[in-house]
Amino acid sequence: MEYSEKVMDHFMNPRNVGEMENPSGVGTVGNAKCGDIMKVYLDIENGVIKDAKFKTFGCGAAVATSSMATELVKGKSVQEALEVTNKAVMEALDGLPPVKVHCSCLAEEALHAALWDYAQKNGIVIEGLKEPVDDIEHLHDLPEEA
Ligand code: FES
Numbered sequence: 001m002e003y004s005e006k007v008m009d010h011f012m013n014p015r016n017v018g019e020m021e022n023p024s025g026v027g028t029v030g031n032a033k034c035g036d037i038m039k040v041y042l043d044i045e046n047g048v049i050k051d052a053k054f055k056t057f058g059c060g061a062a063v064a065t066s067s068m069a070t071e072l073v074k075g076k077s078v079q080e081a082l083e084v085t086n087k088a089v090m091e092a093l094d095g096l097p098p099v100k101v102h103c104s105c106l107a108e109e110a111l112h113a114a115l116w117d118y119a120q121k122n123g124i125v126i127e128g129l130k131e132p133v134d135d136i137e138h139l140h141d142l143p144e145e146a
Contacts (some may be wrong), residue, residue, distance in 0.1 A: 002097065003060075003061075003064075003096075003097070004093060004094035004095055005094070006064075006068075006092070006093045006094050007060075007061070007064045007093045007094070007095075007096065008064075010063070010064035010065075010067040010068050010093065011060045011061075011063050011064040011067075014063050014064070014066070014067040015067045015068075015070065015071050016051075016052055016053050016054055016066075016067060016070035016071065017053070017054065017055065017067070018053045018054075018055065019041060019053060019055060020041035020042075020043060020051070020053045023041040023042055023043060023053075023114070024042050024043055024044035024045075024118045024121070025041075025042045025044060025114040025115055025116070025117040025118025025119075025121065026039065026040070026041050026042070026114050026117055027039070027040050027109075027110050027111070027112065027113025027114035027115070027116065027117055027132060028040075028110065028113065028134075029106060029109045029110045029113050029132060029133070029134060029135070029136050030106075030134060030135055030136070031102060031105075031106055031135065031136050031137050032135045032137045033102070033137045034059065034102070034103075035057075036056065036057060036058035036059060036062055036103070036106060037056065037057045037058065038054065038055075038056045038058055038062060038066060038106045038107060038109075038110040039054060039055045039056065039110060040052065040053070040054045040066070040069075040070070040107075040110040040111050040113070040114040041053045041054070041055075041114065042073075042111075042114045042115065042118060044078060044118055047077050047078055047079075048075065048076070048077050048078075049073050049074055049075065049076055049077075049078065049081055050074070051074065052069075052070035052071075052073050052074055052111075053070065054066040054067075054069075054070050054107075054110070056106075058103065058106060059100075059103055061096055061100040061103035061104070062103040062106050062107065064093060065086070065089050065090070065093065065096070065103055065104040065106070065107040066106070066107040066110070068089050068092050068093050068107075069084055069089045069104075069107040069108065069111055070111075072084045072088070072089065072092060073111065078115055078118065078119070078126050079126060079127065081111065081115060082112075082115070082126065082128055082129060084108070084111065085108055086101070086104035086105045086107065086108040089104050089107060089108065090104050102136075105136055105139065106136065109132060109133075109136045109139065112129060112130070112132055113132035115129055116129060116131060116132050
């Protein structure tokens, strides 16, 4: 299995690992298939993401994609953050092997869950954001695990 240099970099030196006290929004999702769990914290001010952190019991690809996803959402509005899809994250990482695509969904869904939490707490609607699920196993049409 080949990983790009960017994936290796974000795996070896992940950005934004950690927890946050009093986050504006926090979301946790898991994938029952691989047993991995991802938690994303967001610090949002005036609708703009000031900081993002993540914690994962996940594989290397989950670490790398969450590292990149949290980097990409910083400075974006909550609406713009929806454009940070797993595809966008994979592109920014120069790709992932097909059997690892689901790991990037873990990052995207945890990010969405954190945005949802923020929206709920503040009584706002983020257009296009769907209610998160705890287990993303059946959410995406993904290739089978190797
Ligand atoms: Fe589960 Fe990568 S194998 S997130």
